[in-house]
Amino acid sequence: MHMISALLFGAPDAHGSRRRADLVQDLLWAHSDPEDAVQHIRVRPHPVGLEAVLLLGGRADGAATAVVALLGRSAAPLSRQGYTALPPGAPVQPPVPSGPGD
Template sequence: MHLVLACLIRRQPGRTHPQEAAEVVDILWAHATAADHLEHARAHAHPSRVDLLLFLRETADQDPQHQAATLLARCHRASPLLRERYRPPAPEYGQPPAPLTPLTSGHLTSPTPEEDTPS
């Protein structure tokens, strides 16, 4: 499993509304395909951006950053709400790419029993 941190930058910073993060996650799921390997998504809205945590199934032939960028670009193109609120996330739109950062090595690992025990 890969874990990718990404963000959508607002066109105009402003107040967030309570359902904003859920709306973005719903849009991701509405436009995700099996080829995206999306397992889970979390979002947190801020006045200037929405942070996304994308859990992607590991594949031998795809880079998780590329998978996430492809999914976000497709969602932005397809969703009037995302186009209205957020800057395009991919360089093909003439904008700098949204930060996509795999956490640690990009793999999730379970803690060993020794690591999981509080000291």
């Protein structure tokens, strides 16, 4: 079993972050495929938005690929919830918001 973490950047919601984490967790499950070999998903509040921790079966080299594929399939629904996924292993830097005139 392999554990992989991915950050989901978004505006933290101080009053509903646990509810939003539960919603995003369900969203990730809904977009997972059997070949992803996802065994467990846990989403929790994080200072930059949410953190998704996934446990996957199968080969180690396929686990990160499966998570990247899952995040890709989930990109549009995550965006509708106000989140952008940071792939596993990427440097942790929140996206810079664009301002007027950019």
